Amino acid sequence: MSRRVAVTGIGVIAPTGADTDSFWSSCLRGETRVAGIPAHWRRYAEFASPVWAPLPDIDFGRYGISRIERMQLDKATMLALSASRQALDAAGFVCRVKDEKKGTCSVESLDPQRAGVFMGTGVGGLTSLIAAEANHVFTPLKSSLQQMRQAGAEAGDAAAGPIGDIADGMSDMMIMPPRFNPFIVSMIMPNACSAATGIKYSLHGPNTSYCCACAAGTVALGQAFRAVRAGGIDMALAGGVEYLADDFGGIFRGFDIAKTLVRGELPPERINRPFDTRRSGFLFSEGGAAVLILEALDTALARGAEPIAEIRGYAETFDGHNIMMLDPRATQITRVIREALADASVGGDDIDYVNAHATGTTLNDQVESGVLAELFGDRPLVNATKSLIGHTIGAAGAIEAAVTALSIRDQTTHVCRNLEEPIADLSFVRSVEQRPIRTALTHSFAFGGHNAALVLSAC
């Protein structure tokens, strides 16, 4: 059995928009969102990268996540739930409250046994672990500091004042939540994002999380596509999610110390420049999520859904080269694209548009642009969604697949921001115009060596 697979709903949360419409309209305006990193992070270390892409305020209540649930869920999971709800609503599914206490819903006009959840994430609930660990370690330390201060004061020691001030300063740096969250295990497990989504919407088909760094969202979509195409399920909630802002900037520091992040003297809004000769690394994003509703085309049409695009093909390869660096020979990157095209039964000349991985790191962009030139020449449009929102790691591939689908729907796409001196002779998008975008490619290359590529087309 081989069924056609349609995208019928999209939910996005990104630094430039807390919902799909605001995100997409911001994309088409070429907007970015860059700010200085949180000032208090600099109390713990110096950073080479001065900026990040923070998320906007998100009203989680709008997506049916109660105050009580917010106490029990990791932020990445809440992003997944919010994007899922957006996608379900956009696809025309009606969600009814099933159990008010548990906060669960049932999705009407859907066989829950034949609906699955496929989520990608790079670090899962890591920020919740860091917060819980902070409470675990700092609670006794703060108590000891308080005792030290009191002992000094009682002894009347002349040094008691300055020592007390130092103790207060140390205590002030020990940022921690007021409690060690009793739900911490279910918050930090990487599968929480898919599990919580399956629970929230009472879906009983396959439910899997994919942990493959920057390719996670693409892999989750690809695996969901295969499951729907093979006929095992009719519908999948699929995408990627990430949340990377811990209280101390430690996650940021990990990427910064690896020299992967933007740096230099350019103004914040110009510092992030994929495919440009003056690129210096990727813009660290606070996080984001994208969830796509993938449905068997026949069942989607039968319920009156309007397909946004069709997923035509998918492939995965693995570099087997280096855990922090892609293989500059690009053998497996080239192969993943070729295999995705073959899976979709399309040729290189059929590709009208490529949403590139385009991190803005020196090596990635050099290697990727070379592969695109070799496979496609300068025929397809090429853009870099990371030039607008930075790198959302596990969410990136899903957000870029969402952009690809929306570009097919609207027959237009966004510019490559800050691209002034391109490193290759490709058809980079310079202006927002109506374009014939019938078939498109989007791909991701991850730390670890995971490569994944999706081919989408008009339905």
Place this chain on the structure above:
Amino acid sequence: MAPDTADIESRIADVIQEVLRVNRDAIKPESRIREDLGADSLDTVTLLMALEDAFKESISDEDAEGLVTVADVVTFVKARAGAQGA
């Protein structure tokens, strides 16, 4: 100024209602949180977190064991808030 007793009772009922989704009329001083209001073990943990949030007080495991009825919670919170006898 010590918080008003009726205000504490009302806020506790609000939290119980929000967490357990029970009818407000069912929340009486003598109501047992588990047996009468239907809280399972996860609900109980959640309720303690929500009470901590509402009253900015930490509740130890030892204290929590003594919180069987709604009245127990009221007494506990009032004692912590220094409102007993107010």
